[in-house]
Amino acid sequence: MKDSNFLKEKNARSLWHPMAHPADSLNNPPTIVTGAEGVRIRDVDGHEVVDGVGGLWNVNLGFSCQPVKDAIARQLDVLPYYSTFRGTTNDVIIELSEVLREFYEPDGLTRAFYTSGGSDSVETALRLARQYHKVRGEAGRTKFLSLKKGYHGTHMGGASVNGNANFRTQYEPLLPGCYHIPAPYTYRNPFNETDPEKLSALCLQALEDEIAFQGAGTIAAMIMEPILGAGGVIVPHESFMPGVREICTKHGILLIADEVITAFGRSGSWTGSRHWGVQPDLMCTAKAITNGYFPFGAVMIAEHVAEVFEKDTSGAAAIGHGYTYSGHPVGAAAALACVAETLRLNVKDNAAARGAELYAGLQALQGKYEAIGDVRGGEGLMTAMELASDRGSKAPIDKQTIGTVQEVAYQNGAMVRVSGPNIILSPPLVLTSEDVQTILTALDAGFAAAA
Ligand code: PLP
Numbered sequence: 001m002k003d004s005n006f007l008k009e010k011n012a013r014s015l016w017h018p019m020a021h022p023a024d025s026l027n028n029p030p031t032i033v034t035g036a037e038g039v040r041i042r043d044v045d046g047h048e049v050v051d052g053v054g055g056l057w058n059v060n061l062g063f064s065c066q067p068v069k070d071a072i073a074r075q076l077d078v079l080p081y082y083s084t085f086r087g088t089t090n091d092v093i094i095e096l097s098e099v100l101r102e103f104y105e106p107d108g109l110t111r112a113f114y115t116s117g118g119s120d121s122v123e124t125a126l127r128l129a130r131q132y133h134k135v136r137g138e139a140g141r142t143k144f145l146s147l148k149k150g151y152h153g154t155h156m157g158g159a160s161v162n163g164n165a166n167f168r169t170q171y172e173p174l175l176p177g178c179y180h181i182p183a184p185y186t187y188r189n190p191f192n193e194t195d196p197e198k199l200s201a202l203c204l205q206a207l208e209d210e211i212a213f214q215g216a217g218t219i220a221a222m223i224m225e226p227i228l229g230a231g232g233v234i235v236p237h238e239s240f241m242p243g244v245r246e247i248c249t250k251h252g253i254l255l256i257a258d259e260v261i262t263a264f265g266r267s268g269s270w271t272g273s274r275h276w277g278v279q280p281d282l283m284c285t286a287k288a289i290t291n292g293y294f295p296f297g298a299v300m301i302a303e304h305v306a307e308v309f310e311k312d313t314s315g316a317a318a319i320g321h322g323y324t325y326s327g328h329p330v331g332a333a334a335a336l337a338c339v340a341e342t343l344r345l346n347v348k349d350n351a352a353a354r355g356a357e358l359y360a361g362l363q364a365l366q367g368k369y370e371a372i373g374d375v376r377g378g379e380g381l382m383t384a385m386e387l388a389s390d391r392g393s394k395a396p397i398d399k400q401t402i403g404t405v406q407e408v409a410y411q412n413g414a415m416v417r418v419s420g421p422n423i424i425l426s427p428p429l430v431l432t433s434e435d436v437q438t439i440l441t442a443l444d445a446g447f448a449a450a451a
Contacts, residue, residue, distance in 0.1 A: 036064075050427070052425045055292045068290065075330045096112075115296075160175035161178050245279070262275070275380075383424075384423065408442075409446035416446075
């Protein structure tokens with residue numbers, strides 16, 4: 001094994017990281033992870049910590065999920081790749097489609113279109129939404145609506161519906177015809193409304209107003225995360241997603257649920273949409289579908305949307321979209337094993353129970369440390385703290401302070417993620433209460449050092 005300094009130097013010399021300034025690797029070298037077991041990761045220096053990030057919201061079953069590893073190895077032996085473009089398919093992807101059909105039956109989703117990850121899933125859903133309206137003879141429905149603070153990946157379509165300038169500005173011009181609605185974000189919103197239910201009503205009214213302004217007949221779809229993840233775990237009031245569903249239905253607008261994070265149990269329910277009692281028209285999934293062990297994703301399609309495509313006789317419904325890795329047999333085998341394990345372990349219940357412990361622990365830390373302006377979560381294992389340098393004015397925290405919290409937490413046993421002013425926690429769903437305590441104790445040490 002090469003030593004840490006040697007690897008850091010090579011890392012800075014030869015690769016660029018997503019979501020980082022290229023010079024960061026030199027000035028602030030990343031942690032070099034060389035091994036992982038259970039819910040713990042190990043760095044090149046042999047230091048082991050609980051992974052409060054869960055890889056990147058995706059390693060729901062931890063790093064030692066043998067059935068998924070075995071399934072990948074077996075499939076590599078039998079059929080390592082074949083295309084699912086018109087004319088060929090494979091046995092594993094057929095089996096997976098039947099399993100997913102059953103898994104998503106309560107969400108009303110009965111067909112799958114496969115992708116290589118979350119951004120691909122978003123791009124696919126946006127394209128299918130436009131095509132759906134064209135097939136139905138409403139070619140004028142081309143625009144998209146989404147939430148400010150929403151995150152929908154990095155393809156040009158996804159970036160266009162993203163609601164955070166950091167992922168947009170340097171890549172403009174993006175897709176025309178994308179409009180953003182205020183998110184139900186109680187800590188900061190244009191209405192200065194702190195009551196979640198009232199804020200939900202205001203945001204729904206803003207959606208209605210935007211639809212009226214644009215003209216309902218010009219809008220293809222509204223895309224949203226049931227709980228906003230990367231934007232800092234913004235949990236809407238329970239009235240919000242049902243309200244969006246109702247408005248979309250009223251105006252003939254498709255509702256795309258971006259569940260790249262929330263599908264497969266993270267919200268404490270099997271899907272975020274189900275959590276709020278909503279059936280979307282299209283659902284984007286990826287990440288935990290293979291426990292992060294293989295790049296893979298799927299767009300799930302509602303029966304009534306599928307019928308529009310399948311009954312078309314004009315040729316307009318032929319899908320001119322897809323990826324070399326759509327329906328990859330190794331991804332399919334990984335997903336089959338992963339869904340089986342996810343259900344066998346019933347991880348959604350552990351996500352809800354451990355999530356409640358983590359959320360309560362973070363609230364206790366907020367009572368102790370002035371820097372914690374807001375604590376969000378309470379629905380499964382997705383929680384965030386928004387740091388402020390002053391609670392009254394909510395002035396954002398400086399980079400150095402939040403960096404100290406993260407670094408000292410790491411030294412004390414937990415990897416946590418910093419995104420802007422937020423510390424985000426999205427650990428594996430197989431976490432124990434002891435692991436939750438480890439994360440909380442490590443963060444306590446981090447805040448004490450930064451205070
Ligand atoms: N959509 C949501 C809600 C996400 O959280 C992410 C990634 O975090 C994506 C889309 C993009 O997924 P990927 O990074 O796999 O392309």
